Amino acid sequence: MAGSVVVNGELAGSLSAQDRGFTFGDSVFRTLRCEAGRLWFWSRHYAKLAADCARLGLNCPAEATLLADLALLVPTNAAIRITISRGVAARGYACDPTAPVTRVLGLAPLPSYPAHWFSTGAPLRHCDWRWSRQPGLAGLKHGNRLDQVMARREWHDPTLFDGLMRNIDGELVSGVMSNLWLRCGDRLLTPPLVGEGVAGVTRAWVFDWATQQGYAAVEKPLRPEALAQADEVILCNSLAGIVPVAGDGVFIWHNFSLAHRLRQAWLEEAARESIICPTS
Known part of the structure; x- marks a missing residue:
C-alpha cells in the first residue's frame, strides 16, 4: 500500500x-x-x-x-x-x-476468510454482552463501538466468524460486525434496528435484491428461539459480503441455497457498482 x-x-x-x-x-x-x-x-x-x-x-x-x-x-x-x-x-x-x-x-x-465458510457455512457463537439501547443513534455507524468491543472480547477462537448479540430485552439484533437474516420459507427476516444496531449498506442491498426476487424481506423482532425455525441463517457486511451460517453452538444448518444465490448476486452487483479509485 x-x-x-x-x-x-x-x-x-x-x-x-x-x-x-x-x-x-x-x-x-x-x-x-x-x-x-x-x-x-x-x-x-x-x-x-x-x-x-x-x-x-x-x-x-x-x-x-x-x-x-x-x-x-x-x-x-x-x-x-x-x-x-x-x-x-x-x-x-x-x-x-x-x-x-x-x-x-x-x-x-x-481480511482473509476460509473459502469453505462461503460454501458450507461459517460457525458463530452467542455473546453475553447486550446492545445498549438508544433509539436516537439506532442504525448509525457512529464512533462509539464499546458494545462491540466488549462483546468481541468474549472469544479468541479464530475459527468463529462472528458472535450474535441481543438487546436488553433478549431479542436478537445482529452479529458483532454483521447484520443478521433468517430465511423461513420464502420470507427473509431481519431484526428492526429501532433501539440499537447498525444499518449496514449490505443489509440495505439484501432488502433490494430479495424484493426484486420475490422474497418477502421483513423487519421483525426475533428472539434466539427463532433460530430453530430458520431454514437458513445468513450474516452480511461490506467486507465479507454474504456469509452462510453452519451453526451457532446450539443449532446446525445444512441448507445454504439462498446464501449462495445472494453471494453470487452480491459479487456481480459489486462489479457493476464499483468505481475506479482516482489517482493523484
Whole structure:
C-alpha cells in the first residue's frame, strides 16, 4: 500500500488529542472494500455516510473531497475506513456548529476468510454482552463501538466468524460486525434496528435484491428461539459480503441455497457498482 492514513487531505497527517472523535466518539464512519483499485458500492457508502452525518449534525465532506483523499492513499486491495468527526474543540460537551469536521481515511489489509465458510457455512457463537439501547443513534455507524468491543472480547477462537448479540430485552439484533437474516420459507427476516444496531449498506442491498426476487424481506423482532425455525441463517457486511451460517453452538444448518444465490448476486452487483479509485 502506497499510503496508510490521510488526515484532512494530508498524507500521514496527525490527529489532535482534542478531536471530538477521539475524546467523545463524536463521529461516524464507513468501511468498504477495494479490489484491484476499484471501490465497491461506493455510491451506497457515500450516501449512507452523508445520511449518518446529517443525523448527528455533522457537515459531510463533498464526495469529490473524499475521492481526492483516497487518491493519495493509492489503494489497490484494501479495507478502507472513512471517519468523519466533529473536529477539534475546547474541553466540554458543547460544540461549535461552524467548526470544520475532521476527516480521516485509512487503509488496512483485506481480511482473509476460509473459502469453505462461503460454501458450507461459517460457525458463530452467542455473546453475553447486550446492545445498549438508544433509539436516537439506532442504525448509525457512529464512533462509539464499546458494545462491540466488549462483546468481541468474549472469544479468541479464530475459527468463529462472528458472535450474535441481543438487546436488553433478549431479542436478537445482529452479529458483532454483521447484520443478521433468517430465511423461513420464502420470507427473509431481519431484526428492526429501532433501539440499537447498525444499518449496514449490505443489509440495505439484501432488502433490494430479495424484493426484486420475490422474497418477502421483513423487519421483525426475533428472539434466539427463532433460530430453530430458520431454514437458513445468513450474516452480511461490506467486507465479507454474504456469509452462510453452519451453526451457532446450539443449532446446525445444512441448507445454504439462498446464501449462495445472494453471494453470487452480491459479487456481480459489486462489479457493476464499483468505481475506479482516482489517482493523484
